[in-house]
Amino acid sequence: MQPLTRNDILVRPSWARLKACKVRGHPVLLVPEQVLYPCPTTVEVLERLESPTLYGAVIDALAADYDAPADVIETDLTPLVSGLLEQGYVRRIDA
């Protein structure tokens, strides 16, 4: 897989559905044949990828929210988002 860069445009396919589950009291990610419990950071990323978005913009938004340097956020986030890409729950769109 190509390494992830700030210029990549990412989107969550419509079939990877993020839902706030009232019965369980936390968000779930629904994908074929599986129900997954995303960690809070994954939820924040997935929420921001409902429509095609620059990965750099996701990093900057989280950096602003957490009042942290963008490069620190990027270092933390990249392995997480790469994993989502590998599993197909996030897609890269050719610019």
Added chain:
Amino acid sequence: MSDASTLERPADTDRPAAETPVLLGLLAEVTHRCPLQCPYCSNPVALDAPNSELSATEWGRVFREAAALGALQLHLSGGEPLARRDIVDIVAEARAADLYINLITAAVNLSPERADALVAAGVDHVQVSLQDATSEGCGAITNMKGAFEKKRAACALVTERGLPLTLNAVVHRHNLDNVERMIAIAVELGAHRLEIANTQYYGWALANRAALMPRPEQVAKAGEIVDAARERLRGTLNIDYVAPDYYARYPKPCMGGWGQQFLAITPSGAVMPCHAAASIPNMAFDNVKTTPLGDIWRASEAFQRFRGTDWMREPCRSCARKDEDFGGCRCQAMMVTGDAANTDPVCVLSPHRAALDAALAEATAADTPPAFTWRRYAKGEPAA
């Protein structure tokens, strides 16, 4: 990234023992009608009549009740769900209940217009059955000429619309040697997943057991092919392989435990802890036409009978694996030992394992297996 750090599977059974479990998913068999006649069909041999089927509005109420119990995943199945003229309405009802919709279909009658309508109504994922890797093989198993070509065309309709596609292959003596070609077809059709499941011997499949039971050398070879393909196709195709349990030492877990995560609803509205539970003769199933789903899930006799582990006898009662496999399959225990409360006879610790070994030896001894009987709607009992 480690999968576990960001995306974890739920542990829905983490709760005080006395509480009712949280429902995770439901199987809605919306009709028993089907244009195909697979000899291993998991439908009961006595099929529900079309005029007893729940309406789309009734399904809508049931879906909302299931969601209130915690259900997230819906498996829309049959028979053939596309045999329902109002399948798009049923899907729309499921979407309104905010369920994740898996459509499980034989896909021999999917037009582009219907595919568009299903996507617009909210289908999330489509599973298409693949009976064999060739047109002749597929025709012989389904008793429908041209089924293979129709399925391939339907798969293209699914992937062109951006939906994830799973191919479901049920394997047995007649097609287990074709696993490599099935994998190639899944890749060619752009499937996300391929599920290769050895036949489970209940319902129509039990009647056809001697014709369908694979030979040991077939089982070993298929296992090797799947292992190699998984490695080779990592990131392209996920392959789930369900090994044949007659060849195993321990049974498979009964879907997360009886009455723990799932329920199945028949076309006419009977609610069962599993889709094969109708094979347990002295068990009564409450119906959503007369009883709210929540009451059935929480308190009906069928769900309570094998919930948890208190009902177990020896050797399960004192076995360390009992929370892992739940004593195996109640339906298989019923069919092979005559008592659903017995240990699954697949288990090497079961006193009935010898009966199963004898059936296995008999079924695999013949060089040419007997012909199988196709599933048919009208008469009910298979003539095996």
